[in-house]
Amino acid sequence: MTGAAPFEFVEGVTSDLCFVARGDSLPAVFAAAAAALLDATVEAPETLRETELRRLELSEPDLELLLLRFLNELVYLRDAHALLLRPRELRVEVAPGEARLVAELAGERVDPNRHRMASDVKAATAHGLSLVPEGAGFRATVTLDV
């Protein structure tokens, strides 16, 4: 698992937020995408405490769907349980016809006194979704509906 992972918001769908995330491994690019989602959701996400832990295990037919599902799980946890989470451990495995993810998530509940919320991300969309090799690592492109 790598540390802070890079991402950038880019011009894209006019009504929504698009980002490109990069990582030198599959776990790193998944973590970078999660960081981008958190950045869209709350200002100064680096100040989040780690008082809540959750574990995720997901399986999808391919890596792009797995990334989409992973991000939408984080959206669900924020909206239904007021949890602002990021992965602290993440494993991604690929087999023929199946991609699997196991993640240990850490973060805290939304506290209106300390957190300045930014965008209410409705969902990660499948529009223009891609997860492709780039150099020695991977690049993911994702559009968030806000």
Added chain:
Amino acid sequence: MAAPAAIRRLGPCLWELGTDFRPGMRVPVRVFASQKLVAAMDDKVFEQAANVATLPGIVDASFCMPDAHWGYGFPIGGVAAMDVRSGVISPGGIGFDINCGMRLVRTDLSWPEVRPKLRELVDALAARVPAGVGCQGFVRIDRDGFREVLREGAPWAVRRGWGTPDDLARTEAGGCFAGADPDCVSERAVERGVRQIGTLGSGNHYLEIQVLHREGIFDAELARAFGLDLPDQVVIMFHCGSRGFGHQVATDYLHAFLRTRSGSPGLPVVDRELACAPFDSREGRDYYAAMCCAANMSFANRQVILHRIREVFSEVFHRGPEALGIRQVYDVAHNTAKVEEHGTGRARRTLLVHRKGATRALPPGHPELPPEYRETGQPVILGGSMETGSYVLAGVPSGAQAFFSTAHGSGRTMSRTRARKLVRGSELQERMASRGILVRSASLRGLAEEAGFAYKDVDDVAAATEEAGLSRRVAHLVPVGNVKG
């Protein structure tokens, strides 16, 4: 930004891309827009509308309204009608915010009466109608109670005293889509929505106090019929949808359709966000039943918000809602798919009409209209940017060319990322205040994303809907106070 070279002009506000524009198109693309608007549209609008034209069962054309802009899957401002037997249903043709819609409320109050109390009103509305990420409403119900909301829609709220039968008569479909089945909805969707009734949400959702000045009236007769007939009249407009519940319904079915297609690729894959299922299939019917639940949650949400607005105005002016002349003009959805009958005689067809960022606009005489609007046509609420104002339109007979659909707003011209680079939220808030628009926003970053310059000129859009024969202009409304999510 440029329209494709292949586009042909068929009329002053009508353009067409033929089926030879790209492989697989079953019908042409038709764009309702002035030359100025079509020239300013993202090139992705045409590409996406052409993708929609490839979907099985689509009839007549893949339509773009004058406010069309680049969306995910379908363009925002897209309309596509599918044959109910051979066609598909697509979550991407409806949007994640199912039954995102507009409600307009008139009052007997004038701007000179309201101006001294504007700050008090806006602050009270911001406190009583929660907005922003993660906001929760005052309605406390358990999951079984929430499922009643999903079945009943706005009538559920009226039954509890949060509204009147007249509100329902002035709501699309009476505030309840038939066909809702809570068994088709996941527990996690219920979890997301159960505490969100009565909330605005975030993004481009807002609650606005507006003024109708004499010079804003385009059709005095229709305006009078809609209750918009007093000098400097104050009205309230708000824009919101089915909140996290609808978002989760769309997410659940998008994933389900994508998984199915990965295993059995029987349908064209031009954009994964166009994932769909035959409407006449178990998967298609289940999604439709779940989507109707979300539509009903949204109608109930807007009904409860109207109740809070009545409370706030009554408290601030020390008079009851009736004495203040607070009455709903109309509530209309702009993110839905509906089974509708179109055409007459042997040409009559039963169609599933997807409207994504497009508003139903029924003409005078349509049997689905309440008696109050049978002669006028349906009121249409066109929400502009928070800086430029909004419009009330009315449905017209020539709207049949696009299954009685028209625009839903201004339509964005630039991404949120770019808008944020061009203005700071605090700066925009001050600028609006200097122009007499008081804003309370849950997020300054979100405020910057909604700056007026990020949108098309709403005057151009409203005029284009009229010139295209989709709807007619009734009145232009000017914002004075805004609660933004």
